[in-house]
Each structure stands twice: as structure tokens, then as C-alpha cells.
Amino acid sequence: MKELAYKAIDVAIANKARYADIRLVLEQEEEIKTRNGIVEKSFYGEKEGFGIRLLYDNGWGFASSSLVASEEIERKAKEAIEIAKATNYVKEKPISLAPTQVVEANYKTPYQKDPFEVKQDQKIDLLLKCDQAMQEASKKLVSRQASLKFRKIKKIFASSEGSLLEQELVLSGGGLVAIASEDGETQVRSYPKRDGNFASMGYEFVEHLDFVGNAAKVAREAEELLKANPCEAKETTVILYPSQLYLQIHESIGHGIELDRIFGSEQSLAGGSFISQILNKLGSFKYASPCVNVTADATLAGGLGTFGWDDEGIPGQKVDIIKEGMLVGLLTSRETITTLNTLLGRNYSPSGAMRASSYSKIPLIRMTNINLLPGEYELEAMIDEVKDGVILDTNYSWSIDELRKNFSFGTEIGWEIKNGKIRDMIKNPFYTGQTLEFWNSCDAIANKNYFEVYGTLTCGKGLPEQLIHVGHACSPARFRNVRVGSRVR
Amino acid sequence: MIGADRLMEVAMKILDYSKPRAEYTELNLYTMELGLTRVADSAIHQNVSESEKKLVVRVMKDKKLGTASTNSFNESKFKKTIEEALERADYASSIEDFEPPKPYKTCSELFFESTANYTPKQKAETVNSVVEKTRLRVDGKFSTSVGEVVVANSAGTLAYANFSDANLSLILTNGITSGYANIANEDVSKLNLEEVVNEAASKCMQKEPIDLFEDREEKYFDVVLEPYAVADWLEYLAYLGLNALHYQENESFIERGDLGKKLFGSNITLWDDSLDIRGYRMPFDFEGTPKEKIVFVEEGVVKNLAYDSFLAKKENKSTTGHALPLENRDEGAIPLNLFLEGGEATMNELISSTELGIYITRFHYTNPADRKKVVLTGLTRDGTFLIENGKIKYPLVNLRYLQSVPEAFNRVTMLSRQRLIHDPYIYLPIPRSTVTPGLKIKHVRFIGSMRK
Numbered sequence: 008m009k010e011l012a013y014k015a016i017d018v019a020i021a022n023k024a025r026y027a028d029i030r031l032v033l034e035q036e037e038e039i040k041t042r043n044g045i046v047e048k049s050f051y052g053e054k055e056g057f058g059i060r061l062l063y064d065n066g067w068g069f070a071s072s073s074l075v076a077s078e079e080i081e082r083k084a085k086e087a088i089e090i091a092k093a094t095n096y097v098k099e100k101p102i103s104l105a106p107t108q109v110v111e112a113n114y115k116t117p118y119q120k121d122p123f124e125v126k127q128d129q130k131i132d133l134l135l136k137c138d139q140a141m142q143e144a145s146k147k148l149v150s151r152q153a154s155l156k157f158r159k160i161k162k163i164f165a166s167s168e169g170s171l172l173e174q175e176l177v178l179s180g181g182g183l184v185a186i187a188s189e190d191g192e193t194q195v196r197s198y199p200k201r202d203g204n205f206a207s208m209g210y211e212f213v214e215h216l217d218f219v220g221n222a223a224k225v226a227r228e229a230e231e232l233l234k235a236n237p238c239e240a241k242e243t244t245v246i247l248y249p250s251q252l253y254l255q256i257h258e259s260i261g262h263g264i265e266l267d268r269i270f271g272s273e274q275s276l277a278g279g280s281f282i283s284q285i286l287n288k289l290g291s292f293k294y295a296s297p298c299v300n301v302t303a304d305a306t307l308a309g310g311l312g313t314f315g316w317d318d319e320g321i322p323g324q325k326v327d328i329i330k331e332g333m334l335v336g337l338l339t340s341r342e343t344i345t346t347l348n349t350l351l352g353r354n355y356s357p358s359g360a361m362r363a364s365s366y367s368k369i370p371l372i373r374m375t376n377i378n379l380l381p382g383e384y385e386l387e388a389m390i391d392e393v394k395d396g397v398i399l400d401t402n403y404s405w406s407i408d409e410l411r412k413n414f415s416f417g418t419e420i421g422w423e424i425k426n427g428k429i430r431d432m433i434k435n436p437f438y439t440g441q442t443l444e445f446w447n448s449c450d451a452i453a454n455k456n457y458f459e460v461y462g463t464l465t466c467g468k469g470l471p472e473q474l475i476h477v478g479h480a481c482s483p484a485r486f487r488n489v490r491v492g493s494r495v496r
Numbered sequence: 497m498i499g500a501d502r503l504m505e506v507a508m509k510i511l512d513y514s515k516p517r518a519e520y521t522e523l524n525l526y527t528m529e530l531g532l533t534r535v536a537d538s539a540i541h542q543n544v545s546e547s548e549k550k551l552v553v554r555v556m557k558d559k560k561l562g563t564a565s566t567n568s569f570n571e572s573k574f575k576k577t578i579e580e581a582l583e584r585a586d587y588a589s590s591i592e593d594f595e596p597p598k599p600y601k602t603c604s605e606l607f608f609e610s611t612a613n614y615t616p617k618q619k620a621e622t623v624n625s626v627v628e629k630t631r632l633r634v635d636g637k638f639s640t641s642v643g644e645v646v647v648a649n650s651a652g653t654l655a656y657a658n659f660s661d662a663n664l665s666l667i668l669t670n671g672i673t674s675g676y677a678n679i680a681n682e683d684v685s686k687l688n689l690e691e692v693v694n695e696a697a698s699k700c701m702q703k704e705p706i707d708l709f710e711d712r713e714e715k716y717f718d719v720v721l722e723p724y725a726v727a728d729w730l731e732y733l734a735y736l737g738l739n740a741l742h743y744q745e746n747e748s749f750i751e752r753g754d755l756g757k758k759l760f761g762s763n764i765t766l767w768d769d770s771l772d773i774r775g776y777r778m779p780f781d782f783e784g785t786p787k788e789k790i791v792f793v794e795e796g797v798v799k800n801l802a803y804d805s806f807l808a809k810k811e812n813k814s815t816t817g818h819a820l821p822l823e824n825r826d827e828g829a830i831p832l833n834l835f836l837e838g839g840e841a842t843m844n845e846l847i848s849s850t851e852l853g854i855y856i857t858r859f860h861y862t863n864p865a866d867r868k869k870v871v872l873t874g875l876t877r878d879g880t881f882l883i884e885n886g887k888i889k890y891p892l893v894n895l896r897y898l899q900s901v902p903e904a905f906n907r908v909t910m911l912s913r914q915r916l917i918h919d920p921y922i923y924l925p926i927p928r929s930t931v932t933p934g935l936k937i938k939h940v941r942f943i944g945s946m947r948k
Binding site: 046050070073074092127413472495 | 530532533534535536537538539540541542543544545546547548549550552560561562563564565566567568569573577580581583584585586587588589591615616617619620621623624627635636637665667712745746747751823825826860861862863864865866867868869871873874875877894896898900921922923943944945946947948
């Protein structure tokens with residue numbers, strides 16, 4: 008495979024590319040899903056291919072193929088050159104890449120149990136036990152779903168600068184969903200969240216999630232929601248639990264700090280970022296209240312956005328994003344960081360965030376693990392200080408504007424807080440706000456004992472859309488003066 | 497493209513290998529070639545070519561199903577994939593009521609050479625002419641793609657189709673406001689560049705947008721929705737509400753006993769037809785069921801839901817030809833070639849008949865706030881205006897809505913002529929599109945703006 012990688016680089020350089028890299032990728036995936044006691048899906052897939060990215064004058068070209076063969080690599084390298092020439096045809100913008108160390112090295116996700124070595128009957132038995140536990144816990148369920156998903160990604164990266172990096176990433180996880188229905192009303196409860204939770208770990212992560220132990224609770228809560236009162240419309244104090252807070256971080260911090268988006272590269276689809284308007288204040292812009300500290304950490308143990316190097320050969324690293332409320336860092340690439348440094352007269356290094364979802368896609372700036380660092384609070388003390396408020400848990404819906412300012416979220420479940428005590432369950436909670444107001448209203452974050460890591464496989468960005476795995480770790484956090492209500496009337 | 501003869505030969509070889517080993521085998525074979533040029537701030541920043549192919553095979557053994565896939569098209573990988581699927585079936589549950597669809601054979605050549613042969617250089621020249629034509633900032637994308645699908649099974653189905661797509665979207669910005677437009681056609685030579693540039697440019701007003709949410713109170717407005725915005729709502733309505741899986745799990749707004757009931761206004765007639773040349777064409781679904789026009793809503797009355805054969809069997813019905821690709825079959829059945837009946841009015845007539853309302857070009861980041869009631873939320877984008885006394889007066893700061901679509905479709909007061917909407921952000925081997933009019937709708941709920 009290394010020979011094929013070198014071939015691509017040789018062809019690109021011989022055709023006057025001033026930079027070139029190639030990723031050769033082999034990906035395995037397994038998914039098992041049960042629905043109402045039946046194994047609805049038992050799937051195993053493999054895909055392989057390569058993507059060649061190169062710079063010719065000031066234009067990028069990229070070509071990919073699923074046919075991993077010497078002649079195809081040569082053909083695609085030449086095609087990428089022609090594409091790059093076409094790129095140069097329209098108004099050129101000078102491109103320079105931040106320097107990087109030339110490295111030859113390997114990385115492998117640390118894991119104990121290879122999920123592809125665990126027998127299928129063991130996995131199916133686990134899911135059917137969950138199904139049975141959900142069925143026994145509630146007679147109101149119209150759908151019981153349990154699923155497991157595993158991926159193993161082996162990739163080789165080679166660049167014209169001489170780097171040669173080999174990685175093996177292993178992702179594991181799954182989830183439970185219970186849908187209860189009665190008298191025309193339907194409620195959903197899931198564990199750990201509706202699309203499951205995933206980590207850069209082996210099968211031990213599935214065991215850690217204790218699906219069987221949580222199945223009955225999920226079913227019971229789905230049924231209880233049918234009788235719960237809807238979330239009252241008001242401006243109030245909100246405590247977000249991690250299975251909702253992770254997505255709040257994702258949407259209202261994570262995407263907005265992607266420097267390609269800030270520079271307008273995603274305008275044609277997902278939009279830009281309000282940070283483009285305050286970019287010159289990087290380091291001194293008050294994004295959040297002083298208790299808020301956020302990192303982009305591609306080294307977080309188990310984080311779904313953890314890796315050895317990104318897809319342009321920059322090491323996975325931990326970067327401060329928000330420090331004591333101030334915006335101090337961004338997610339960047341070799342190209343965008345050079346532009347930023349020129350613009351601001353600074354000397355930042357690339358954050359190692361360029362990733363592609365597949366061999367066939369071009370790398371873009373993606374989140375790694377965007378984490379809200381723990382505070383000092385005990386959860387009980389955080390609740391105790393609330394006279395009137397709500398706890399919201401487990402994401403149900405999400406939406407945010409094209410500049411990452413106005414957001415709205417729904418959660419599966421909530422509970423009222425009255426005079427420092429958790430009271431009744433509430434259904435259909437929905438809240439909306441503005442990013443800066445919201446993060447500046449954060450006045451308490453629970454301590455490290457409550458710190459949980461959430462991972463999603465389906466963070467979307469780019470065109471064609473790339474769904475990629477990212478992580479978020481956080482403890483419950485409290486926000487003041489949030490507009491809440493019911494998603495249905 | 498690999499070509500019909502060769503791909504169908506591959507399919508037959510796979511079925512031959514599987515025949516002695518499985519009671520039933522079905523497969524989906526895809527190939528796709530995509531060329532995509534993206535533009536940001538009037539320069540090309542992303543320019544890619546992707547070649548993909550895939551085999552997905554599902555086998556039944558002892559009434560149990562296993563599925564496997566590969567993207568390596570060689571005999572040893574095909575055999576390995578079959579063996580993998582068979583092994584997975586060993587551990588699966590018995591499916592008692594599985595019944596394959598009736599055998600079907602076709603070879604449909606739907607693609608256009610012009611689209612297949614369109615080069616990155618030609619796309620760059622097109623982009624350059626847009627940049628030179630307008631003094632506005634240009635963002636957008638221009639893609640051309642060709643694909644092939646083979647659906648085959650051991651019960652005698654062998655169906656091949658190829659297709660093509662050319663797609664151009666523009667966001668033009670004057671520094672104050674922006675305008676969006678899209679054109680799409682199976683044949684790239686039919687794209688009218690001038691039309692799309694003029695349409696997007698016409699939305700760029702030289703006035704500061706007004707924020708209607710200074711007071712932060714939720715509001716209701718009559719709206720005039722362009723077909724782009726309507727298509728967004730329709731596609732969610734179809735996915736959430738017309739999908740028989742959601743109906744069977746009580747997650748659809750259509751409940752047991754609702755078929756035959758009037759759930760929409762009398763001016764709503766909605767159907768799916770992937771044979772109609774006004775939309776993108778696909779002659780069969782991914783189980784190999786030949787497509788036909790399926791009416792879901794007729795003059796407000798719910799007539800049908802979307803089924804594949806598995807979901808249909810649960811209700812003793814027949815498939816409506818909406819099976820998804822094998823690897824997505826657990827997501828239910830989704831109509832992908834929607835038509836909403838239009839009227840005779842122009843968009844200008846929708847505006848001129850509005851005393852006070854909001855004109856919306858398209859929505860951004862639409863998502864279901866409530867799946868069952870199809871309550872959607874999202875923001876307006878790239879062309880939102882206040883209509884006063886039948887005229888567009890001011891651009892508006894983008895607004896957030898929170899609205900049940902079935903409710904809104906009971907308050908449609910005017911429909912424009914239909915047009916094709918097709919601006920994919922996921923490129924799948926599934927030709928899909930929506931043909932819809934613009935709508936005037938009374939009393940739509942807004943809960944905020946980008947500023948408040």
C-alpha cells in the first residue's frame with residue numbers, strides 16, 4: 008500500500024503539483040439492530056479506496072476512487088491536476104500552508120476488546136435482553152429498538168513533504184429507544200440518546216454502557232411521559248444534563264469555531280459564523296461567563312474525535328477554545344491558519360482538525376472532542392440554588408441559524424425544580440436562545456464526578472455532506488433566564 | 497459508468513453463487529461519478545471528483561436475513577460478501593411473513609451524455625461567467641453526476657437504470673442582503689444560467705434588514721413561500737408522516753383510521769411519481785418494484801401511505817414501490833419524487849394579493865421539533881421580506897418559525913404554478929426531486945429572529 012501512496016505523490020509532483028497528499032483507507036462496519044424482538048438488521052460492510060488532494064499554483068484539486076490499483080492511482084492523480092488547473096481559472100487567491108513536521112509513525116485506538124472479534128450471538132443476545140426488559144417494564148410501548156454499531160478505519164496518509172502516517176481507529180457503541188403511545192399521543196425515551204452513544208474504544212464501551220441495566224428505565228420513562236404535564240412557557244433557569252448539553256456545545260460552540268466556516272467556505276450550504284465579525288478580538292472576546300472553559304481535545308481517552316493525526320498530517324492535540332469565558336482558540340487547518348496569522352499578525356499553529364469522512368471525500372475542518380470542562384459544583388448544590396427552573400435531558404431536536412447565533416432545542420424529558428427540589432416530570436420541553444447570551448448566562452458547572460463523554464457518528468458538514476464522528480465531554484451545567492416552552496400546543 | 501450489460505452480468509453471477517446457499521437473495525448494485533465545484537467569495541475553493549461503487553446483498557436462510565456490502569468489484573470479494581451475509585443470517589431472527597415482490601425486468605437508460613461528459617474546466621468557465629456578470633459576492637456550487645443502479649433478486653427481478661444530474665445553486669450577496677436560486681436538470685445543456693443569476697440577484701436589496709423581534713414576543717404572519725421553502729416542508733412531511741414505518745409506530749400524524757379522512761385543506765393534492773418527466777426519474781424502487789403514480793392526499797383527503805413490501809405485509813397491503821436501498825431499509829419507506837398540485841397564479845400575484853405578510857425564499861436548518869405532529873422549526877434565509885399592501889417593502893432579519901406543517905396545509909389560500917426543486921447536499925444513487933408550487937399560507941407561527 009505504501010508503494011501505491013508514493014506513486015500518487017510521484018505522479019502529482021511530476022505534473023507540477025506544488026503539494027500533494029493521499030489517503031488510502033479500508034473501513035469495516037457492523038450494525039445490528041433489533042426492533043420489537045426481531046433482528047431487523049444484521050449488517051457487515053467493507054469499503055476501500057483512496058483520495059488524492061493536491062495544490063497546483065493556487066488551486067486545489069481532489070480526486071478519489073474505490074479501485075485501489077496502480078493505474079487508477081495514476082489516472083486519478085492526473086485528473087486531480089486537471090481539476091486543480093480548472094480551479095485556477097476563476098479568481099485566484101494565494102494559498103500557503105503552515106509548516107509541519109515530517110513524520111513517519113503509527114497510531115492505534117487503545118482498546119481492550121476488538122468489537123469485530125466479539126461473536127454475533129453475544130451481541131444479538133444483549134440486544135434481545137434489552138428488548139425483553141423494555142417489554143416487561145411497560146405495556147404502552149409501540150416500538151422497542153436496540154442497536155449496536157462498530158467501525159474500524161485503517162488509513163495510510165502520505166504527503167509530498169515526506170510524512171507517512173498509519174492509523175487504526177476503532178469506534179464502538181449503540182443505543183436503546185422506547186416509543187410509548189396512548190390516546191393519540193406518542194412519547195420517546197432513549198438511552199444514552201436516540202442515535203446511540205459511541206466512543207473510540209472497543210466492545211468494553213458497550214459493556215460500560217450497561218444497556219440491559221438501563222432498558223427498563225427507558226421504557227418506564229417513555230410511558231410516564233404520556234401522563235406528564237407539558238413544559239410551561241416561561242423564562243427560567245435551566246439545568247442541562249450531558250445528553251442534551253453535548254449537542255448545545257456542538258451547535259453553539261463547535262461549528263462556529265471552524266475557521267473555514269468563519270472564512271466563508273461553507274456559505275453555500277451550512278452558512279458562516281458570527282465569529283467572522285469579531286475575529287480580530289480573538290483572545291479577548293467574551294464568549295461566555297468566567298466559569299466556562301472549553302477545549303478541543305483530540306487526545307481525550309475514549310473521545311469519538313480522538314486520533315493520532317488529522318488528514319493533513321497534523322498531530323491530534325488539545326487546544327484551548329474558551330478560557331474563563333474568553334474566546335482564545337479555533338479549529339484550524341494548515342491553509343486557514345496561515346490566512347489567520349497574516350490577517351491578525353499572530354503566530355498560531357494549525358489545530359489538527361482537518362478530517363474527511365471517507366476516502367472519497369476531501370478533508371474539511373471538523374470538530375475533534377469539544378469539551379466543556381468541569382466546574383466545582385455538586386449537582387445537588389446546583390439544583391438546591393434554583394427557586395424555579397427545569398432540568399432538561401436527552402436531545403430530541405435541534406436547529407441553529409446560519410451564523411450560529413439563534414438556536415432552538417427540544418429534549419425528550421425534563422423535570423421541574425421548585426425551591427431547590429426536583430419535582431414533577433415534564434414532557435415536550437423546548438428551549439430557544441442566542442449563543443452569546445446563553446453562554447454568558449451559565450453560572451454553574453458540575454464537577455468532574457459528573458463528567459460524561461458523548462460521541463456522535465453523524466456530525467454533518469460540507470458538500471457533498473460528510474457525516475463524521477466527533478465527541479463532546481461535559482458535566483451538567485446551569486443557565487439563567489432561558490426561554491422554555493412546549494414543542495407542541 | 498460500468499454499463500448495463502456488464503453490471504447486470506455481475507448481478508447474475510452473484511445470484512448464481514448465492515442460489516445454492518440461500519433461500520432468497522436480493523442485491524443492490526450502484527455506481528456513481530460526481531464532479532463538484534464549490535464557490536466561496538467568488539473563488540473556487542473546493543473542486544472534486546468522486547468515483548464510488550457498491551454492492552449490498554441481503555440473503556435469507558432458514559427464514560432469517562443477513563446483509564453485507566463491499567465496494568470492491570471482484571469475484572472473490574463478491575463471494576466473501578455473500579458468505580458474510582449468510583453467516584449473519586445464521587444468528588438473526590426468523591421472519592415469518594417475508595414475501596418478495598413480483599419479478600420485474602427492465603433496462604432503462606435515462607442519463608444524458610452531455611451531463612456525463614461535462615468537465616471541471618466547463619464548470620469553472622460557467623462559474624467565472626457568473627462572477628464576471630455580477631458585481632455581487634458569489635457563493636454556490638455546480639455539480640454534475642451520473643449513476644447506475646441494479647436491483648436484482650433470486651425470484652427473477654433484474655432491473656437496471658442509469659441517470660444523470662446537473663445542479664447549480666447560487667447565493668449572491670451585496671454586503672447587506674443575499675439571494676438564493678437553484679436550477680437543476682438531468683441534462684446539463686438545459687440549465688439556464690441567466691435565469692438563475694437574475695433570480696438570485698433580484699433578492700439582493702440595498703436596504704438594511706428590519707428585525708421584527710425587538711420585543712421578543714412570538715408572532716403570527718401570513719406568508720408567501722417560494723417553492724424552495726415549500727419543498728423543504730414537503731420532504732419532511734413525507735419522511736415523517738407518509739412513511740408507513742412511522743404510521744405503524746404511532747409516530748405519524750396520520751393515525752389508524754385516518755385514511756379517507758380530510759386532514760388538509762381542499763386545495764392540497766400530493767402525490768409521488770418518479771415517471772413524470774417534470775421531475776427526476778427512476779423506474780423502480782430498491783426492491784425492484786416498478787414505479788407508478790401514488791396519490792397520498794387528494795383534495796385534502798389522505799389516500800395512502802408509502803410502503804415497501806415488508807411494511808406492506810404487516811398490514812396485508814401491497815407495496816407502493818417506496819423501498820429504500822437495502823442498507824437503509826430500517827428507516828422505513830419514503831416517497832422521493834413528490835408533486836404538490838399547483839395553481840395558475842404567479843409568485844408576483846401571491847405577493848400582490850397580500851396586505852401584510854412575509855415573503856420567504858427558503859429555510860435553513862429545518863428539523864422536526866415534534867416528529868408526530870410534523871412541527872418543524874428552522875430559520876428563513878437568503879431572501880426574507882416584509883410584504884405590505886401587495887408590495888415587497890423591506891428585507892427582514894432572518895426569522896425562526898415553529899409550525900406544524902399539516903396545520904399550515906389547512907390554511908393555504910393561494911398556490912402558484914409548479915416548478916422543479918432539486919438541490920441535494922447528499923449525493924446518493926437515488927434520483928429524487930420535488931415539484932411544487934409556491935404557497936400563500938395564513939397565520940404561521942414565528943418565535944424569534946437571528947438577533948433575538
